Amino acid sequence: MPVFQSPGLADQGVNDAALAAWNARVQTLFNDHDVSPFLVLDPRDIEDTQTSDEFKWPGNPREPLDCLGAELAERLSDLGWSSRVELHNEYLEYALVMRPDLTGRIRPKRFVATTELMEWWMAMAVHDLEHFLHVVASITRRSYGSEELFGVPAERWKALDISARMACFHRRLVGTGRAQPPEHPINVEHVLFMSAGTNSLSDLTSVMHFGSFPYLVSQEGQSRRARLDEMFTHANRKDLFCRNALSQVARNANELALIEGSGPPKGRAMAFADPLGMYIRSFQSSGLFHDEANTPADWVRFSRGVDGMPMRLEFGPSDDDPSFLDEVRLDTGAAAHPVSGYTLASRIEVGPLVKIAATSRPITKVELSEIPAAEPDGIVCGLPGTQRCRQISEFADQCENVSCRNEKAVKQSDG
Numbered sequence: 001m002p003v004f005q006s007p008g009l010a011d012q013g014v015n016d017a018a019l020a021a022w023n024a025r026v027q028t029l030f031n032d033h034d035v036s037p038f039l040v041l042d043p044r045d046i047e048d049t050q051t052s053d054e055f056k057w058p059g060n061p062r063e064p065l066d067c068l069g070a071e072l073a074e075r076l077s078d079l080g081w082s083s084r085v086e087l088h089n090e091y092l093e094y095a096l097v098m099r100p101d102l103t104g105r106i107r108p109k110r111f112v113a114t115t116e117l118m119e120w121w122m123a124m125a126v127h128d129l130e131h132f133l134h135v136v137a138s139i140t141r142r143s144y145g146s147e148e149l150f151g152v153p154a155e156r157w158k159a160l161d162i163s164a165r166m167a168c169f170h171r172r173l174v175g176t177g178r179a180q181p182p183e184h185p186i187n188v189e190h191v192l193f194m195s196a197g198t199n200s201l202s203d204l205t206s207v208m209h210f211g212s213f214p215y216l217v218s219q220e221g222q223s224r225r226a227r228l229d230e231m232f233t234h235a236n237r238k239d240l241f242c243r244n245a246l247s248q249v250a251r252n253a254n255e256l257a258l259i260e261g262s263g264p265p266k267g268r269a270m271a272f273a274d275p276l277g278m279y280i281r282s283f284q285s286s287g288l289f290h291d292e293a294n295t296p297a298d299w300v301r302f303s304r305g306v307d308g309m310p311m312r313l314e315f316g317p318s319d320d321d322p323s324f325l326d327e328v329r330l331d332t333g334a335a336a337h338p339v340s341g342y343t344l345a346s347r348i349e350v351g352p353l354v355k356i357a358a359t360s361r362p363i364t365k366v367e368l369s370e371i372p373a374a375e376p377d378g379i380v381c382g383l384p385g386t387q388r389c390r391q392i393s394e395f396a397d398q399c400e401n402v403s404c405r406n407e408k409a410v411k412q413s414d415g
Helices: 016-031 062-067 070-079 082-087 120-125 127-139 148-149 154-159 162-174 186-190 202-209 228-234 244-257 339-348 387-401
Strands: 047-050 093-100 104-113 215-219 220-225 270-272 278-281 288-290 298-302 312-315 346-351 354-357
Touching: 016 346, 062 070, 062 093, 062 387, 070 387, 093 339, 104 120, 104 298, 120 127, 120 162, 127 148, 127 186, 127 312, 148 154, 148 162, 148 270, 202 244, 215 228, 215 346, 228 244, 244 270, 278 298, 278 312, 288 339, 339 346
Parallel strands: none
Antiparallel strands: 047 354, 093 104, 104 312, 215 220, 270 354, 278 346, 298 312
16 A cells, blocks of 8 residues: 555545555655654654644745845746746745736736646656546646647557656656756646756655754764754755755754753654645735735635645636736735735745654664754855855846746636
8 A cells, every 4th residue: 555645635536556656756765865763754654643833934935035135036036937947946836827908918817836746747647647637637727638748649658668758758848947948838837836856856855854863063072952054064955054945844854853952862753744745834815905905715726635735826816807916915005015926925835744753752872963063154045155146146137138028927828
């Protein structure tokens, strides 16, 4: 019996081969790391569990905010496909759906966001083509065939070996960053799943594993728990410290692996909950106004996941409603100002569901990991000279000077 069902229980009709491939991928990622004293693969191996409510963070990209400030971060993050693969690295990718108004002017109609992991969509496409196409049609409201999406008829698709199908899926629907967008635009237009390599299942499991060790620092003859920045410095991954998602996962896992103030050191076992996925934990729609009134409740539409585990959010009026997203304001009266995709993403909390042991256990001496001390405030996010800030500044320059302005949103002409 597989450990994990489909993410969000959104694909209960998927076949056993897709589920087996998904579980095999998770197993492989766990096997790639040393055994952790507190992180386990199967949540059923932890007796008397409870669900943690700590693994969550805001979905708007933090790096451009740190490097360039709020105004430019907002503008850059709303530019479309280029923004998604360059900046949207907090396990939430979004786009603005554009429609013409009565004068013919193209304007933002809706905000669409997803937390769906690419690896799950690839498992569906590779191992259960019929179900994959059904899901695509349910989101896009249009039927697609294998030949249109993958360049080969269904019979030939199924005859390809698995590695060839995976490579084709990646080439046709995922792409490789800004330099090589996907050959077919469906995921660009409809935001079916996350495409940025930084939003991968691999990174999520790696950082969860990294944080699940009880790290200590010996300083002046005394032992103390390691700070988060010391952990990332020791791992030579200072770049991850400045992302909300991965720093929060590492912090939360470490707080379980070495419980603060527990006297003799203790920790709690932890595991990704079944079903494993990245979920929209909350969306703060209060404070959003249209015509000086709260935005209608039916403008918030969650999907792709059962209650408590949605992975898709659409916010805004339907096509038969004369209203537009750019009429929505934060606050009312003189203080009111328009919302952006970035603003809406900042009002979304995302994160995985994690099961933890209800009781802690003592940590043995061999389980403690001693790492070197580092200077306090040794990692400063947003410094112009850092490699990541230079990359984001170059991206900003390219977008100001060339073509990103033409990518601001998706048209979604299919519905």
